[in-house]
Amino acid sequence: MNTIASASLPDSVQQPRYDRSALKTRIVHFGFGAFHRAHQALLTDRVLNALGGDWGICEISLFSGDRLMSALRAQDHLYTVLEKGRDGNQAIIVGAVNECLNAKLDGMEAIIEKFCEPQVAIVSLTVTEKGYCIDPATGKLDNANARIIHDLQNPNEPHSAPGILVEALNRRRERGLLPFTVLSCDNIPDNGHVVRNAIIGMAEKRSQQLADWIREHVTFPSTMVDRIVPAATPESLREITDTLGVEDPCAISGEPFIQWVIEDNFVAGRPRWEEVGVEMVDDVMPWEQMKLRMLNGSHSFLAWLGYLAGYQHINDCMADENFYRATHRLMMQEQAPTLRVTGVDLRQYAHNLLERFSNPALQHRTWQIAMDSSQKLPQRMLESVRWHLQQEDEWPCLALGIAAWMRYVSGIDDAGNAIDIRDPLAQKIKGLVEKSSEEERVLALLSLTEIFGNDLPGNDVFVQRVSAAWEELCNKGAKQAVMNLL
């Protein structure tokens, strides 16, 4: 069969310029999803193109991905990234991946052993917010999570990402091997500390010595990651086939913009990512907050309100002047003041975000961004609300955003159509929705302390403002409610 590994590709397609046979698995990556392919793997590929070296990546997928990984193997672990700008596209063949393992194809034991190979220096993760098995309101390990319960009872046969890492580190320690750096690349505030807490929290339940060894030897740098990479669709794959002249089932499209800010704290070396524009800093938190609140907060605002209003894609929302202006207002008046990042022109940052959101080539679905929202709401909106409550000022866009989440998870859009809600808390949310009338809904959903904490549901100003926004949304619909913000 003809694949991108065997076909002769057009000259316009960028291909690896380095010796791929020199690659070893120095990075093991959890979560061969859309994002990793177009971000960390692509930037590592850029380092290899610039400097050569042996920094190969082994891709791991636990719960699905067997077909994807079979396809990846059939094309020598090469795949395509199509960068889609307003002014045209660029196809890039990424060569940094040198092997892959999948739980269904290879078994969990082979996966755990891969983490134990002596040359493995970095384990990176893009397993989505829910993959960390934490309580979103506190960032602490969720001991009631079914996978965590399983892994604590069966520590040598783990199922969760933190459980697998604890078992791998345990084996490395027993074998006298050096540890690796754990590098979370998910949109979670303080992602390094969160994954550290989850791993040490589990290790402590196994053995104090193991927990102490991890504390002493393993590092967990936090990162800020940014590139809009929508899920692949039949249309996006067809466009790539047309560009290459051959099919690539592992291909992914995304925007040209890319940013990665990393705390420079690695125990066993790293690729020289700084040579390709990655920013290595001492403290990533201000950057993460800026991105999570300005970009992701606005994305969620648009996803819930846009979906309710009947807009399928983020760029459709941007084409509505009221949505555009309300998003700018949310960014500049309600998110930017809460930030402590220095040396960034936030006005320009907001302008660039609106440009990126407007990119018609991306077709980023509002429904996709609305997925797993229970895991996203705290860091994208609620932290900012807490800041405003302390300042005793106004936050109408955030209030409407939170009410829009409530309306979205209530399951019916403004045209009366049912919404397909995907969320790890979906069952619990459904129960609360079914048991409450429209008038009782806000209070019913505020009982979710894993999202709202213990403080917000008891704060009268918070409850009153979200309730007012909810009423407006129910009575007037999303389009009118957004217009009334202006």
Ligand code: NAI
């Ligand atoms: P995706 O759905 O394409 O891939 C998610 C990957 O995580 C899959 O490989 C899946 O098997 C794995 N996964 C899902 N649940 C898991 C669990 N409970 N335990 C272990 N692995 C699990 O999603 P995509 O687009 O790759 O995004 C992943 C994450 O990357 C996002 O949630 C976000 O935190 C971060 N991110 C995504 C961006 C994007 O534009 N797509 C941009 C910036 C960050």
Ligand code: CS2
């Ligand atoms: C989006 C993000 O799906 C979502 O929740 O808000 O994945 C967003 O596309 C990225 O964070 C951009 O870097």
